[in-house]
Amino acid sequence: MTVLKRFAVILILAFGGMAQPVLAVQPDEMLDDPAEEARAREISAGLRCLVCQNESIDESNASLARDLRLLVRERILAGDSNEEVVEYIVARYGEFVLLKPTTGGWNSLLWAAGPLMFVIALGLGIAYVRRRSTAEAPTEAGLSDDERKRLDEILKGQ
Amino acid sequence: MITEFGHFALILAFLVSLVQMTVPLIGAHKRWPGWMAVAEPAASAQFILVAASFLALTWAFVTSDFSLQLVYLNSHSAKPMIYKISGVWGNHEGSMLLWVLILALFGAMAAWFGGNLPPTLKSRVLAVQASIGAAFYAFILWTSNPFTRMDVAPFDGQDLNPLLQDPGLAFHPPFLYLGYVGLSICFSFALAALIEGRVDAAWGRWVRPWTLAAWVFLTIGIALGSWWAYYELGWGGFWFWDPVENASFMPWLFAAALLHSAIVVEKREALKSWTVLLAIMAFGFSLIGTFIVRSGVITSVHAFANDPERGVFILAILVVFTGGALTLFAARAAAMEAKGVFGVVSRESALVANNILLAVSSFVVFIGTIWPLIAEMIWDKKLSVGPPFFNMAFTPFMVVLGLILPIGAMIGWKRGKLPRVFRTLVPAFVLALAIAGLVWAMQTGRSLLGPVGVFLGVWLVAGSATDLWSRTGQNRDISRLWRLPRADWGKAVAHAGLGVTMIGVAGLMAWDEEDIRAVQIGEPWTVGQFEFELQGVERVQGPNYVSQMGEVSVRRDGVEIAHLYPEKRNYPVARMPTTEASIDYRFLRDIYVVIGDPQADGGHVMRIYIKPLANWIWAGCILMALGGGLSLSDRRYRVAAGARKSASGAGAVPAE
Numbered sequence: 001m002t003v004l005k006r007f008a009v010i011l012i013l014a015f016g017g018m019a020q021p022v023l024a025v026q027p028d029e030m031l032d033d034p035a036e037e038a039r040a041r042e043i044s045a046g047l048r049c050l051v052c053q054n055e056s057i058d059e060s061n062a063s064l065a066r067d068l069r070l071l072v073r074e075r076i077l078a079g080d081s082n083e084e085v086v087e088y089i090v091a092r093y094g095e096f097v098l099l100k101p102t103t104g105g106w107n108s109l110l111w112a113a114g115p116l117m118f119v120i121a122l123g124l125g126i127a128y129v130r131r132r133s134t135a136e137a138p139t140e141a142g143l144s145d146d147e148r149k150r151l152d153e154i155l156k157g158q
Numbered sequence: 159m160i161t162e163f164g165h166f167a168l169i170l171a172f173l174v175s176l177v178q179m180t181v182p183l184i185g186a187h188k189r190w191p192g193w194m195a196v197a198e199p200a201a202s203a204q205f206i207l208v209a210a211s212f213l214a215l216t217w218a219f220v221t222s223d224f225s226l227q228l229v230y231l232n233s234h235s236a237k238p239m240i241y242k243i244s245g246v247w248g249n250h251e252g253s254m255l256l257w258v259l260i261l262a263l264f265g266a267m268a269a270w271f272g273g274n275l276p277p278t279l280k281s282r283v284l285a286v287q288a289s290i291g292a293a294f295y296a297f298i299l300w301t302s303n304p305f306t307r308m309d310v311a312p313f314d315g316q317d318l319n320p321l322l323q324d325p326g327l328a329f330h331p332p333f334l335y336l337g338y339v340g341l342s343i344c345f346s347f348a349l350a351a352l353i354e355g356r357v358d359a360a361w362g363r364w365v366r367p368w369t370l371a372a373w374v375f376l377t378i379g380i381a382l383g384s385w386w387a388y389y390e391l392g393w394g395g396f397w398f399w400d401p402v403e404n405a406s407f408m409p410w411l412f413a414a415a416l417l418h419s420a421i422v423v424e425k426r427e428a429l430k431s432w433t434v435l436l437a438i439m440a441f442g443f444s445l446i447g448t449f450i451v452r453s454g455v456i457t458s459v460h461a462f463a464n465d466p467e468r469g470v471f472i473l474a475i476l477v478v479f480t481g482g483a484l485t486l487f488a489a490r491a492a493a494m495e496a497k498g499v500f501g502v503v504s505r506e507s508a509l510v511a512n513n514i515l516l517a518v519s520s521f522v523v524f525i526g527t528i529w530p531l532i533a534e535m536i537w538d539k540k541l542s543v544g545p546p547f548f549n550m551a552f553t554p555f556m557v558v559l560g561l562i563l564p565i566g567a568m569i570g571w572k573r574g575k576l577p578r579v580f581r582t583l584v585p586a587f588v589l590a591l592a593i594a595g596l597v598w599a600m601q602t603g604r605s606l607l608g609p610v611g612v613f614l615g616v617w618l619v620a621g622s623a624t625d626l627w628s629r630t631g632q633n634r635d636i637s638r639l640w641r642l643p644r645a646d647w648g649k650a651v652a653h654a655g656l657g658v659t660m661i662g663v664a665g666l667m668a669w670d671e672e673d674i675r676a677v678q679i680g681e682p683w684t685v686g687q688f689e690f691e692l693q694g695v696e697r698v699q700g701p702n703y704v705s706q707m708g709e710v711s712v713r714r715d716g717v718e719i720a721h722l723y724p725e726k727r728n729y730p731v732a733r734m735p736t737t738e739a740s741i742d743y744r745f746l747r748d749i750y751v752v753i754g755d756p757q758a759d760g761g762h763v764m765r766i767y768i769k770p771l772a773n774w775i776w777a778g779c780i781l782m783a784l785g786g787g788l789s790l791s792d793r794r795y796r797v798a799a800g801a802r803k804s805a806s807g808a809g810a811v812p813a814e
Binding site for chain 2: 026027030048096097101102106110129133150154
């Protein structure tokens with residue numbers, strides 16, 4: 001079951017029974033300078049909405065996400081670089097807000113896992129292919145007459 | 159009364175499954191035909207009983223019997239009929255009942271269509287299938303009984319989550335489950351083969367149609383879910399790398415690997431133990447998916463049940479079945495020696511590469527999904543792994559897969575000639591390069607994503623066309639194409655479908671445009687090449703909701719090209735609002751319009767998204783499913799079924 005209840009939970013968490021939800025980024029939040037606004041959007045897309053689990057604050061309807069969006073824009077106006085804004089938020093809300101995990105420490109395992117497994121799998125694959133290419137071709141042994149007949153019957157009609 | 163009948167039928171099905179998992183297994187071991195013969199009628203009986211139970215629950219939903227707790231919690235008398243029915247599986251208990259229904263269905267189908275299986279293998283397959291069933295019947299009866307009554311029947315129900323009241327989503331779970339659970343039969347085949355101690359070409363041929371069918375259903379199910387997310391959630395996202403989405407994506411990747419490696423077993427008697435392992439893994443990941451969805455262990459907004467009792471139960475099922483299967487595999491795999499000999503440059507090697515890429519990419523998704531859990535358990539750190547990780551870690555494998563696919567698909571079995579394949583593929587490669595170059599020149603940004611995606615997509619589509627074209631022979635006899643086996647068509651269509659999806663994903667991610675602003679009624683504004691005007695907002699009463707419906711005119715060069723009606727609905731019973739985007743679907747782009755909140759000054763917030771090539775994502779999925787279907791209808795499988803018919807028509811077939 002894919003995206004079930006995504007909004008449901010967010011909305012319930014954020015508004016209880018309120019009838020009018022606030023939708024993601026609002027016009028009144030936006031910065032006047034398009035370049036700065038674009039930076040804000042880019043930063044927001046990488047920050048997790050804390051009450052809605054798997055959504056960025058850029059997509060989220062929760063009021064907390066709106067607070068964070070405003071905070072990001074505030075920091076941009078204060079002259080922070082993108083990295084500084086992210087650091088500012090992480091310092092207050094923890095690593096949990098980062099949708100893209102850091103590459104340092106134990107997380108390097110996470111990032112290395114894919115390439116590592118690929119190299120291992122490739123090694124095993126190449127070894128297997130090599131082995132098959134130098135193997136002796138077996139005779140038709142291994143199948144009993146009955147079985148071969150049965151197989152022929154099944155394979156018939158190629 | 160009907161409810162109690164359904165409950166009783168479910169208990170009976172549990173008992174039948176207990177018989178079916180033991181008697182035929184002992185029979186196969188001791189070579190007692192009578193005991194083995196129990197499996198077939200038992201599988202049929204089990205299916206009929208679960209079906210009766212499922213129908214009884216459906217009946218309770220259809221007639222809005224609120225004395226049933228499940229119906230009270232998930233239905234409402236004013237709900238349209240289709241959502242009363244889909245409400246049956248729109249909740250934990252009902253969806254588990256659907257799960258076992260499909261499990262029993264596949265078991266019964268193996269019994270009905272498995273006439274040409276050796277009796278011992280067949281009874282073992284059905285016994286293993288029944289053991290999975292038994293575990294899940296126990297799970298339902300002890301932890302998630304859908305037939306629980308209320309002490310006092312309430313006057314009306316609490317309604318189904320409005321987001322689920324949607325045609326796309328109504329049929330998403332059944333398809334997904336047909337895929338997920340369909341892999342159980344491959345698992346049963348793998349286990350039966352391990353118990354039997356042999357895997358041969360015939361085994362590969364038996365397993366492949368089941369894998370193919372499961373994969374086709376899974377493809378449709380995932381596509382439906384993704385399409386639903388696209389139009390329903392209000393900003394046009396189609397994939398979120400949510401744990402629950404990943405839960406369906408991992409089995410899909412494994413099933414794709416399995417259906418390719420089963421070809422090697424079937425044609426070349428190689429990769430046997432690997433294929434058995436894949437079959438175990440594919441269903442193992444289905445179980446992991448069920449665990450993730452049902453236990454809520456990985457915090458996800460999807461999780462229905464945050465009930466530890468259920469989580470532990472499914473975890474136990476998962477550990478027993480995958481653990482047991484892997485142990486058996488470790489003990490028996492060595493006995494399965496490969497027979498086929500092939501060169502390094504060959505179709506076999508290409509399929510090994512396919513398997514490596516699909517399996518590793520699936521593991522990347524797996525590790526990303528469970529990493530927050532690992533980090534919390536081991537280092538007590540709360541962290542998130544979101545789309546940026548998956549996009550970076552997963553995509554490279556798909557790029558490599560796309561690059562080598564057309565070459566691998568055309569290279570010969572046993573000993574292929576690379577230069578020859580390259581020569582045939584030159585036109586396809588040049589075409590892909592040219593179109594990608596054109597796209598690169600036309601786009602405004604300097605993003606690589608779009609051109610690379612387009613290159614891969616065109617390369618795959620043109621490569622598939624080249625593959626078919628090369629089958630016309632020396633004198634380019636087109637009529638030959640119609641005589642090609644359907645499996646060859648299936649292969650070309652499915653591979654082209656993958657290309658189309660790649661183009662769609664890349665185009666949508668690279669070039670979508672967005673505009674958010676507060677507008678007044680009657681004041682036009684422009685986004686890209688289009689002019690929009692909000693012409694009015696009206697209050698509309700639906701069957702079980704109230705809606706604010708906007709009327710938006712879309713113009714291009716002064717000519718109206720679309721008239722859209724975005725809505726914001728409010729479901730009073732569920733006390734929940736939803737956004738209903740209005741979309742103008744076109745071949746090259748969608749215009750996606752969402753109406754937001756009214757503003758203090760009488761205006762409305764409007765969101766406009768221009769989504770290039772969005773439809774291609776799902777068109778590609780349809781092509782992939784169609785390709786799978788074509789392959790499935792290939793003569794070889796029908797002939798196998800026909801052989802069974804004539805064999806049984808000939809009368810008594812000696813049991814070995």
